[in-house]
Amino acid sequence: MSFLDYFRSQRKRSANVAKERLQIVVARERATRGGPDYLPELQSEILKVIRRYVEVDQDAVQIQLDREGDCEVLELNITLPDRH
Amino acid sequence: MAKIVVVTSGKGGVGKTTTSAAIGAGLAKAGHRTVLVDFDVGLRNLDLIMGCERRVVYDFINVIHEEASLNQALIRDKRVDNLFILAASQTRDKDALTEEGVERVLTELSKDFDYIICDSPAGIERGALLAMYYADEAIIVTNPEVSSVRDSDRVLGILASKTRRAANGDPPVREQLLLTRYSPQRVQKGEMLSVEDVKEILAIDLLGVIPESQAVLNASNAGVPVILEEDSDAGQAYQDSVARFLGEDRPHRFLQLEKKGLFGRLFGG
Secondary structure: OOHHHHHHOOOOOHHHHHHHHHHHHHHHHHHHOOOOOOHHHHHHHHHHHHHHHOOOOHHHEEEEEEEEOOEEEEEEEEOOOOOO | OOEEEEEEOOOOOOOHHHHHHHHHHHHHHOOOOEEEEEOOOOOOOHHHHOOOHHHOOOOHHHHHOOOOOHHHHOEEOOOOOOEEEEOOOOOOOHHHOOHHHHHHHHHHHHHHOOEEEEEOOOOOOHHHHHHHHOOOEEEEEEOOOHHHHHHHHHHHHHHHHOOHHHHHOOOOOEEEEEEEEEOHHHHHOOOOOOHHHHHHHHOOEEEEEEEOOHHHHHHHHHOOOHHHOOOOHHHHHHHHHHHHHOOOOOOOOOOOOOOOOHHHHHHOO
16 A cells, blocks of 8 residues: 555445445345245335335335245344334 | 357346347357347347347347258357357237247257357346356446346346246256446446446355446447457457456456546545
């Protein structure tokens, strides 16, 4: 690293930001991949229903389909906001 | 039996056609009978990159519709022995490529060739899906840039689930990463994803890294596959990639900046 780079590195390097963002988006997209085509729609409808009662973020509902032998497990993970 | 190789990326403009031309020419130079097939119906460009645009009489769709034989449609490269091109059609009919038609043409080509290189269009529509469907191997062309990496990951998902190999329960398509337009200088400054970053995210084997190079535009201007520009950095990087594709173990070049003197090290670039 050169003398001038020492000052440059004060701000966060854009390549690191890119990598972190990619790791998150790719992980999320992989989670729904390979499942039935209705999964994304199911996810958005569940989100709509929950929002009728509680204000939650877009990514508050996580759906994952796991296969264990002959058995398919639909895992639904809903994160509710903290009570204030 | 030919090996069917798809060159794909999802995102457009990352270097699929440049790569198809270079890898195809490299395989042919190594003595393998190779055919390049352009799947980008409506937007053909492989002919231009290969410099044979004025010799296209019949195309892929003509062969599928049995308006021409394969021998009539195949264009023999004038520079490299064993290299042939099957141009895409300029028709605007999106449904011109049919599954049965593509399978029939690939099966016929399989008898005569060692390698069939399928140059995929961008996107994940019909042409791209058909270019992937029959593949034995895939070269994923990726730029060190967020949208390209994300699209490549999407394409990897399709290769794992929507190909003939997946449908038949055969061993999966072999997937290899080709990172193009790489700038070691920008990587060192922290402005560009490094080859390690991209490898970590996509988690596939690395076939090669092609540096950002003037030679690529110069070669496409002239209609010459850049691998034939043997003195250029990009040409050499493609030669290394072809050698690795054929099983040779070669170190990766053009990943580091040239060493600088004391002055350069002190004040950076």
